[in-house]
Amino acid sequence: METRSNHVLVGSVVLILLAVLAICTVWLARIGNATEKEYDIFFKQSVDGLAKGSAVSYSGVPAGQVKSIQLWKNDPQFVRVRVSVTNDTPILRGTTATIQGSFTGPSTVSLDGAVKGAPPITCDENNLAQSCPYGVPVIPTKAGGIGAILNSAPQLLERLSTLTERLTGLLTDRNQASIAGILDNTNRLTDALADRGPEIAATLAQTRVAIQQAGDAAQQVGALAATTNDTLAQDVRPAMQNLNKAITSAQASADTLNAAIGDARPGLQTFSKTTIPEANRLVHDLRVTATALSSVAEKVDQGGAGSLLGSSKLPDYKGK
Incomplete structure (x- = not known):
């Protein structure tokens, strides 16, 4: 009977200690969460090498860890990574996240790019669907480092394969x-x-x-x-100058001659319209007179001067 009572006492003490330990754990967890802030990062690339508990650094300084990794239900091309960072980490406007891959160890999330004096990244009440789709602010991403090289490795290998085939054909x-x-x-x-x-x-x-x-x-x-x-x-x-002077004088003479012709033009028109027709009639009368004189001279030659006074005598008739 006494042994059973000892077992009950021991069990009660153990249960009390476990309850105290649970309460301390929850209290410490709340204290830790109070000194940390959570953010979502949506990577449109492979997060190979990144796991829950992976380190989060800010400009190379340890700042937190990865809380969860899962595909985004709205768009499977994106991977949603929930990170928690210390409260004093400057997550300001301009801060971006990249995955720093490593060939010898796990990948990490690197944060940098904050601008001095910029406001912190918070949830926008007017656009909660983009700024806080899961209740915490979103840190934008950028490709860089080994992660960008590893993401582009398939394309590089494909192009290298195409180049090899073309060289083989050449x-x-x-x-x-x-x-x-x-x-x-x-x-x-x-x-x-x-x-x-x-x-x-x-x-x-x-x-x-x-x-x-x-x-x-x-x-x-x-x-x-x-x-x-x-x-x-x-x-x-000098000769050209003299020639120019001679041309100028000739031009002046031509202008004077043109003026004189212009002044004589009315007299020329009167001469052509009045004098020339009268001269033509005079020439016609002279021709008629010349014809008549020619006829008289011919008669004088044939019949003598008497032919001008009377008709010509008939020849004497002689009988056989």
């Missing part, structure tokens, strides 16, 4: 033979150029001399042009 036996022929021709051309090295050097020397002579000729042409300009300035330009 380096066929026929193309390799063609490339070998091109290399052989290049070698022969190089050898030929090496053999003709002295001739090429002589040609280059001659070319240099020709260029120098061309430069001298150009200099002489420049001097000739300067001399020509001086000649034009001294001889041709």
Whole structure:
């Protein structure tokens, strides 16, 4: 009977101690939660290497840990990561989150980018669906570090595979033979150029001399042009000035002649309309007079002066 009572006493003490331990644990958990803040991060990339309890750092300084990882029900392309950070961590506007992968250990969540004097990231009461879809503020993300490289690794491998296939198709036996022929021709051309090295050097020397002579000729042409300009300035330009004066005088004479013709134009019109018709009638009368005089002269020649006074006598008739 006494032994059973001891067991009951021991059990009661153990239960009391367990209850006290549970109360202390809950109290400590509440104290810890009071000194930490929780945020959601939506990663549109693989979170391989990230696990519950992974470290969260701010600019390399430990600031908290990952609380949970799960796919976002609204869009399976995103992974929702719940993190808790210390209360004194400056989660301000401009802060972004990235996944820092590692080949030797687990991945971590890195926070940085806060702007001095910016307000903290909080829930917007006017837009709770985007700012706090699960009751805590959302930290925006950005791709960077090894995570970005690992995310783009499949595309890089695919492009590398495509490039390898194209190189394989390019380096066929026929193309390799063609490339070998091109290399052989290049070698022969190089050898030929090496053999003709002295001739090429002589040609280059001659070319240099020709260029120098061309430069001298150009200099002489420049001097000739300067001399020509001086000649034009001294001889041709005065002659051109005299010619311009002569042309100006001729223009003035032509203007005077045009004015005189304009003044004589009324008299010319009167002459053509009155004098010329009278002269035509006079010429016609002179022609008629000349015709009559010709007829008289012909009669005088044929019949003498008497033919002008009377009719011509009939010839004497003689009988047989």
